[in-house]
Amino acid sequence: MNNRFDELLIETKLRLLQMHHDAKSGHLGGNFSCIDALMALHHLVMAEEDRFILSKGHSAAALYATLWSLGKLSEEALTTFTRDDSLLPGHPSGAGIPGLQFSTGSLGHGPSLAAGLALAARHMGHSRRVFCLCSDGEWQEGGCWEALTFAVHQRLDKLFILIDQNGLQGFGRTMDVISCEDLSPRIAAFGAEVRRVDGHDPQGITRALSPGEHGLPVVLILETIKGKDLHFENSLESHYLPLTPEQYLAARNAIMQNGGAR
Amino acid sequence: MRKAFAAAVLENHNTEDCFFLTGDLGFMALEEVRAAMGGRFVNAGVAEQNMVGVAAGLARERLRVIVYSIAPFCYARPFEQIRNDVCLGGLPVCLVGNGGGYAYGHMGPTHHALEDCATMNALGVQVLAPAFDEDLLALVGRFSRPTYLRLGLDARPAGTQAPVYNPWREVLPGKRGALAALGPMAGVAWQALQGLSQEERPAVWAVCEFDEFSIPEAFHRQIANGPLHVIEEHVAQGGLGTHLTMDLVKRGIGCSSFTHRFALGYPSGRFGSQNFHRAQCGLDTQSIRQMITDQP
Incomplete structure (x- = not known):
C-alpha cells in the first residue's frame, strides 16, 4: 500500500469523525466498519465508468467523506452534513451527490438496483462493473435474496456485492437476533461466488475484487469491526450514540495511531 | 385488454432501448412479446420487489422499462421500491397492473386492486386507466415519468366504436347532467344507459387520467344545472370522485346533485365474479340504470 493512500485514509477517517462530532450524529459504528472498504473501492478499485450503490444508506457519512477525499465533494458541502438546506442527509439522496444514482436508506434495495445496472451494462455492451455495499443485518431483508437469486440466474458477472459483516445490528448481535454469525454458506448456497477478506485491509479488499472466475456475481464478505478505533468499538452503542468532546479527542488519537492501511 | 396491451407493446416498444419485465405472468397473452423482444424480455420470477428494483436500475441507465404483473402484485407488494x-x-x-378493480373476480380478494390508483396517485405516479382496447396504443409507453397503467376489460356495447383517445371523452350523449366513469366503467355505463333517451340520461364520460384535470367545458356546462354522477371500480378515498370534486370546488363549479358509486370492498363477506362484486357496489349495468331512472 502506498504511503499517500495511507495518509489519505487517516485524513478521511479524521474528517469522517469530525463530521459526526460536529453534527452530533450517531451511526458511527457502521461508518467506521466500512470506511476502509469504501476508500479502497473508490481509490484503488473502481474506474470512472463503474457504478456504486450504498445499500447500507446509514453509512452515508463514510461515503461523503470518501467522495471528499476524491475531490468530488467540497469541504463546504461536508460542513452541511445532516444540517438544514443540505445535499447531504443522514441517508443519501440520489439527487445532487456525484456518482450516486439512488436514494438509499431503507435496507434491502441496493442489490436489486445493482442487478438492474449490471443487466443494463451487459445489454448495452459496456464492460463496467457494479459495486454494491450492504450491511450484514440488511440480509435479513427478503429483497436481498430475491436480488441474489436473480443475479445468479442472470449470471451478472460484473456485479460485486460487498457485505460489511460487523456482527452487530440495531438492537443486538446478528447471531442473537437471527442466528447468523456468518453469511458465507447461505450466500454460497444461492450460487454466488463468495469470498472473504479482512474488511480493514484495503490491499486485501483490492485483491479480493478481482474478476469472478465462474461467470457469476461475486459476493465479498468484509470481516469488520463495528466502530473500529472508537471507544465503543464492537459494541451496540456505536450504532446510535454520538461522541462527547472527550471521546472525540480520544478517537482522533486512536485513528492517528491505528487508522492507516494495514 | 391484455391482448391489446401486448399488441401495443409490439407495435411501438420493441426497440433496443426498451425492456419488458414480468413477474412470471403473461400466459396466453405475452408469448409474442417474449419472442419478439428476446433478451429484453425478462421473466423476473415471483419476486416483485426485486423486479421493480431491477427496473429502476435499468431505467437509471436510460433504458425504458415496462413492468408487468397482476395489479396488486404490481403496485402493492413492491410499494417501497x-x-x-x-x-x-x-x-x-x-x-x-393487469386486472384493475374486481377484474380477477373469482380469484378472490388478494387478486383485486381497489386502491391502486389512490396509492399510485399519492406517490405522484402518472395513473392511466384505459377504457377501451384501442386506448392502449395511445397509452402504452408514456415513459416521461413513473407511470401506472391499469388494465381492465373493455366493456363497451358490442358493435360500437370508441372515440379517439382523450383523457376525457364523451362516449354517450345525454341531457340530464353528466356521468364520469373511470376507465372500463365507462363501457359499463354506456351499456347500461344506451337504451334510455337523451332526455332521460346523463352524458357519459370516459375518464382515463387523473393528472391533468383539463375537464372539458362541455362537462362543466352539463353539470352546471344538472346532476353529477361518478362511478369507479376503486375505493372512494383517492379515486376519481375525490379528485374530480376537489377540482370542481377549486374552480367554483357546482352541480345540482352528486352521486358517487365506488368499490365498497366486500360488504357481504361473500366472493364471486367481477360482476357479482360490481353489483354489490351498485356498479353493474342494472344498478347504474336504476340509479339514473330513480332520480327524480
Missing part, C-alpha cells in the same frame, strides 16, 4: 427506487428518481418505468 416504487416509492424509493423509481419515484424518488423520477425514472421512466411503466408499471402495468
Whole structure:
C-alpha cells in the first residue's frame, strides 16, 4: 500500500469523525466498519465508468467523506452534513451527490438496483462493473435474496456485492437476533461466488475484487469491526450514540495511531 | 385488454432501448412479446420487489422499462421500491397492473386492486386507466415519468366504436347532467344507459387520467344545472370522485346533485365474479340504470 493512500485514509477517517462530532450524529459504528472498504473501492478499485450503490444508506457519512477525499465533494458541502438546506442527509439522496444514482436508506434495495445496472451494462455492451455495499443485518431483508437469486440466474458477472459483516445490528448481535454469525454458506448456497477478506485491509479488499472466475456475481464478505478505533468499538452503542468532546479527542488519537492501511 | 396491451407493446416498444419485465405472468397473452423482444424480455420470477428494483436500475441507465404483473402484485407488494427506487428518481418505468378493480373476480380478494390508483396517485405516479382496447396504443409507453397503467376489460356495447383517445371523452350523449366513469366503467355505463333517451340520461364520460384535470367545458356546462354522477371500480378515498370534486370546488363549479358509486370492498363477506362484486357496489349495468331512472 502506498504511503499517500495511507495518509489519505487517516485524513478521511479524521474528517469522517469530525463530521459526526460536529453534527452530533450517531451511526458511527457502521461508518467506521466500512470506511476502509469504501476508500479502497473508490481509490484503488473502481474506474470512472463503474457504478456504486450504498445499500447500507446509514453509512452515508463514510461515503461523503470518501467522495471528499476524491475531490468530488467540497469541504463546504461536508460542513452541511445532516444540517438544514443540505445535499447531504443522514441517508443519501440520489439527487445532487456525484456518482450516486439512488436514494438509499431503507435496507434491502441496493442489490436489486445493482442487478438492474449490471443487466443494463451487459445489454448495452459496456464492460463496467457494479459495486454494491450492504450491511450484514440488511440480509435479513427478503429483497436481498430475491436480488441474489436473480443475479445468479442472470449470471451478472460484473456485479460485486460487498457485505460489511460487523456482527452487530440495531438492537443486538446478528447471531442473537437471527442466528447468523456468518453469511458465507447461505450466500454460497444461492450460487454466488463468495469470498472473504479482512474488511480493514484495503490491499486485501483490492485483491479480493478481482474478476469472478465462474461467470457469476461475486459476493465479498468484509470481516469488520463495528466502530473500529472508537471507544465503543464492537459494541451496540456505536450504532446510535454520538461522541462527547472527550471521546472525540480520544478517537482522533486512536485513528492517528491505528487508522492507516494495514 | 391484455391482448391489446401486448399488441401495443409490439407495435411501438420493441426497440433496443426498451425492456419488458414480468413477474412470471403473461400466459396466453405475452408469448409474442417474449419472442419478439428476446433478451429484453425478462421473466423476473415471483419476486416483485426485486423486479421493480431491477427496473429502476435499468431505467437509471436510460433504458425504458415496462413492468408487468397482476395489479396488486404490481403496485402493492413492491410499494417501497416504487416509492424509493423509481419515484424518488423520477425514472421512466411503466408499471402495468393487469386486472384493475374486481377484474380477477373469482380469484378472490388478494387478486383485486381497489386502491391502486389512490396509492399510485399519492406517490405522484402518472395513473392511466384505459377504457377501451384501442386506448392502449395511445397509452402504452408514456415513459416521461413513473407511470401506472391499469388494465381492465373493455366493456363497451358490442358493435360500437370508441372515440379517439382523450383523457376525457364523451362516449354517450345525454341531457340530464353528466356521468364520469373511470376507465372500463365507462363501457359499463354506456351499456347500461344506451337504451334510455337523451332526455332521460346523463352524458357519459370516459375518464382515463387523473393528472391533468383539463375537464372539458362541455362537462362543466352539463353539470352546471344538472346532476353529477361518478362511478369507479376503486375505493372512494383517492379515486376519481375525490379528485374530480376537489377540482370542481377549486374552480367554483357546482352541480345540482352528486352521486358517487365506488368499490365498497366486500360488504357481504361473500366472493364471486367481477360482476357479482360490481353489483354489490351498485356498479353493474342494472344498478347504474336504476340509479339514473330513480332520480327524480
